[in-house]
Amino acid sequence: MVDTTRTPGAELQRLVDIMQRLRAQDGCPWDREQDLRSLRPYLLEEAFEVLEEMDRVGYGGSWRTFCEELGDLLFQIVFHAQLGAELGEFTMADVAGAISDKLISRHPHVFGGLGGVDGAEQVLANWAKLKAEERKKKTGSEGSVLDGVPVAAPALMRAERLTEKASRIGFDWPDLASVRGKLAEELDELDEAIASGDRDAIEHELGDVLFSLANLARFIKAPAEDALRMAIRRFTTRFQHIESQLRAEGVPFGEAKLEHMERHWQVAKQQEKSLPPPAWLPRAAVSTLRFQVADLPAQRAFWDALAPRLGWSTGKPHPDSASYGNGALRVVFEAGKPGVAPPAGGALILTLEAPSLRAVERLGAALEEARPGTGAELREGRLTFRDPAGLVWEYATSTG
Structure with missing residues (x-):
């Protein structure tokens, strides 16, 4: 607690x-x-x-x-x-x-009164421009968009960060297929270098393969450094299982056959698969939730007041829609007929994660004071309320 x-x-x-x-x-x-x-x-x-x-x-x-x-x-x-x-x-x-x-x-869309932005990509692009402006004020030069990636950082992490920074000014592959194609091209060139036996060429082409892999990792949002670290964790666990089993069998150190060790390796892999899934996994990013509402002005008035209390920013004013977001999630309400019907057996409930129980309590008190018609209900650290469009929302901590 x-x-x-x-x-x-x-x-x-x-x-x-x-x-x-x-x-x-x-x-x-x-x-x-x-x-x-x-x-x-x-x-x-x-x-x-x-x-x-x-x-x-x-x-x-x-x-x-x-x-x-x-x-x-x-x-x-x-x-x-x-x-x-x-x-x-x-x-x-x-x-x-x-x-x-x-x-x-660097967050003028949140603190500068400039209105919202169209997703995280625009935030990153704006961030790069603002950093360049700051460098120019300090040094008289905008410098390089690649500045700021530590030279001493692990190489895979540095490769991924460099490609990410370059992408912020449009230097990027158009789609995943192109990135994957580049990796295949680099693997072919590595095969040619290995066939030649030229150590310098092998090192050169292997570096290109690793760089392409790091770029692919960025594109599919699976950081290469994290993926490799988890692979090392799995290798260590499995190999230590082999060692433990060989000791239990009385096999002298260094005398086990490869086939014998491979059998224990496969057992270790099967044991991993039989374990329960992690209690927590990173959430997939949700770009936009879009709803059609019958009374947009009422919905806008409600969410204009609620968004700041959630730490959300309000999008640029538009006569036919209202948008709100926190950088990872954007909620858009559009003028029209309600587009969400309660499923059979109960109402659709949309859950928002709260940073703390205290935040849940504060929002409940604010809704009760400013919007008594929301039907807000606070129970066991979980706040449920209804907006003017009839959508039911839940505000609770991840452990609530």
Whole structure:
């Protein structure tokens, strides 16, 4: 259960105060000895531990452990901010303020009163333009759209991010078939290089194949780095099963035949398939939900008031439609006859995910005060209400 009595600001200030105490003259000797160079491995280690916990959560692991690892990573950020403060360079407030200012300036469709955008692709395109404008103000040059991808990032991740950034200004394949065709072309060229025996040519063509695979991964929205990490996880689990079975059978180390190990490998694969599915899986992105409504003005008035409370933006005004969204989901209401009929046995209920139980309670109170005719019902952390078009909505946490 989320503790709503503690606020992010107060707890972050407490962490900053603890860090200052650790670095004080009478603080912790180890913390006092650290500098930017010595902290590098710890920052990387904590970031990778967060990534591991993200993977575990995806397979039904504990969100609480994930929370703890995020705290360890946050401590590294606070530690670096303290070093900056001691030198008079910047403080933790500057770090938080800078990213807040950046997010506001790069989301004019949310904070700038410019109205909505037509989906996530337009958001990314606008982001690239705004970054270029920022670079020009700072350096006098727009620089490259590829700037900002760390050279030290894992190569597969970097390849995918580079192609993504290039796509934001239109440098991209037109469709999935073209991307897949390019991969086939690169595989043919790799086969030719292998046949030639030229090591330089093999390395060159293998690099092109891996780059094409990373681009394909971006196109099908299955990050190559994540996919490979999960494949490594499966390989490790299966191979350790082989080792365990060979030890149980008394087979001396290194003396098992390939056919023997392959049998155990296949058993491990079958065991994986027999396991229950993960408790949580990433949701597929939903672009647009479109409804025809009989009374568009009433629907617009209702959702114009409700959208800000959900953290949604309102689309550009149009006489025949009204749109609202949060960057991942867009809901459009169009003038016309109602297009949603309740299925047999009950009403269609559309569920929106709430960030917390407190958010559910706040929205329920707001609807009760401003829109008493919605038939809003709050029960067990789940809010159900009806809009003017008769659509039934549910607002609840993912665990509600």
